[in-house]
Amino acid sequence: MAHTEVTGPDPAGRPRAGKARASTTWLWPAIFWGGAAMALVPWAVRSGHRFAADPLIGTGRVAGILAGYLIAVQLILMSRVLDTRLLSVWHRRLGAAVFAFITVHIVFSTVGHAAGRSLADQTLRFLYGYPWLLAAYVGTALIVMIGLTSIRAIKRRMRYETWYYLHLYAYLGTALAFAHTIMISTDIKGIARVFWIALYGTALTLAVWRRIVRPVMLATRHGFRVSDVVQETPDVTSIHIGGRRMREFRVEPGQFLWLRFLTRNDWGQAHPFSLSAAPDGHRLRVTVKALGDHTRGLQEVAVGTRVVVEGPYGSFTAGSRANKDVLMIAAGIGITPIRALLEEMPPGTVVLYRARSESEIVFRDELDELARSRGARLVYLLDGAGQDGGAPVDADGRRVPEELTAPGLARLVPGIGDRDVYLCGPPDLVHRVTAELRRAGVRDRHIHHDPFEL
Structure with a gap:
């Protein structure tokens, strides 16, 4: 099975991640x-x-x-x-x-x-x-x-x-x-x-x-509405949200919003969604996987639906990193904030994206293009039991670890202990991989989670 590992030079004039914000954890x-x-x-x-x-x-x-x-x-x-x-x-x-x-x-x-x-x-x-x-x-x-x-x-x-x-x-x-x-x-x-x-x-x-x-x-100032709905995979949908004075709404890639869609069935509840693309000053994009009644209903939300936005929240941003080099690990729909963050990460960033099968990869074309333009290395890790079969390999045909263990991560990402790691996926996997990252020599303060599910 062929998978794409894309690398390329960093383009001139693209934004760089800033210095890490001063710590106020004390x-x-x-x-x-x-x-x-x-x-x-x-x-x-x-x-x-x-x-x-x-x-x-x-x-x-x-x-x-x-x-x-x-x-x-x-x-x-x-x-x-x-x-x-x-x-x-x-x-x-x-x-x-x-x-x-x-x-x-x-x-x-x-x-x-x-x-x-x-x-x-x-x-x-x-x-x-x-x-x-x-x-x-x-x-x-x-x-x-x-x-x-x-x-x-x-x-x-x-x-x-x-x-x-x-x-x-x-x-x-x-x-x-x-x-x-x-x-x-x-x-x-x-x-x-x-x-x-x-x-x-x-x-x-x-x-x-x-x-x-x-x-x-925010609703009064920006008048948020659904501007477009795009089917990414059979159970994953991207929702574009537009409004007035969108450049004045400050939100960073990697952050999340609590969104309340004012439809007959959904107006009474708000749910957290990460941005799946960096804001462009005209609209925001979130990407939703059908996991429950609410998210299944959003697969068919109508263009023009009003949206109440709460936030933004989160420090899962490029400004949180302390090291020059970065590793990003995503699993399943956890690719959404990672996809947005990739637009701001430095050359040499490594992205590991775990999915059950090739057909479940979201943003395949966008990720490949971003990897080329941002000078990143992108590796897809597919379960051997997925419908496409086969052991996970990268673009050069090299085998990669079936599980994201400490030895496997160290082989796949040399110098992992000197990188900031951004990790997003199902909670159980996040906890397991966090333990493996510590074993591989990554310090706790350099491991960044997207924690809204907690």
Whole structure:
């Protein structure tokens, strides 16, 4: 089977990737830990001296404060104000911490107050004898439900639409838990109450701004509409979006947008899509694979359909790299941001594109032409079980590894440890290949993910 490995000189006058942006990865952890300290100081001043005498209740109170603080942080993360690489890691880790602290708060507080009564009796006393505790239990149940549905093994078995709408209950659950925190906690008084109101007020303001106000402003200014629909493969479609003053809409190759297509069936939900081509000042292009009800419906979206755009988001961009040389790895529909990024990458960039068969390769002609014009090396890795059969080979007929293992990557891409690596594909493959890249000598800070699926 013939596959094309295309290389060529870099054309004069084409854009080069800029220097990597200055790192601010220290800033957000500093703010996070500073906020946690501020949340705990009132407890330390008012109740800390009683901890030794009643450690169960003290532990329950500290856990409750930390749970409330982390819930507010999660809401801020959900507004997508942070770099998405940090967001994907923090959101996942903090979700587990919220669940743990809530459990400790409920169990330790109930046991500590029981004083010889049964736990069931004490729970009923809480529910009927303390204001806002019933609301807190309901809010906690909603937050726990959201946490459970975010576990990868469970999430994979759910329709995206179901998962999306369930997550909207995070706001209701948070409101109920917040009322409990503010109204009955003896540690949150005076200036401490001002801190908590400001914290949750900030989270709410950011959510409203990023999810409602700014998209409405963008829609008013640009009037986004579907301008063209192109069938790339039987189950992959590119959607072109045009509008007014498109040069003023700042978005970079590799970033993604949350798009809401205002059709009868799709207006109520937004989905993330990466750009599949660098913006040209006239229109944007996203490419969609039919994986669920929503994406199948978009295969036939009508030209002229209005689109609400939220974003752009993401640091999966050329400006994030620190090294001169680049490796990009794509699998399946993960080729979309890689295809856009290739327009800005330096000569000598290597692109590995894994697909099940040659018929499932998306943008074949565009990728070949870009590889020639950008001076890149492009290798297609096809599964031997694909309908076109055969072991994966490159243009010169050399065998390439069936799996993207550390030894295989090192053979295929000499000097891989000195490259920035951009990786996009199905989550399981991304996690597996990330581990192999580390084994091959690539540093974590040089591995860039497109994380919107997280």
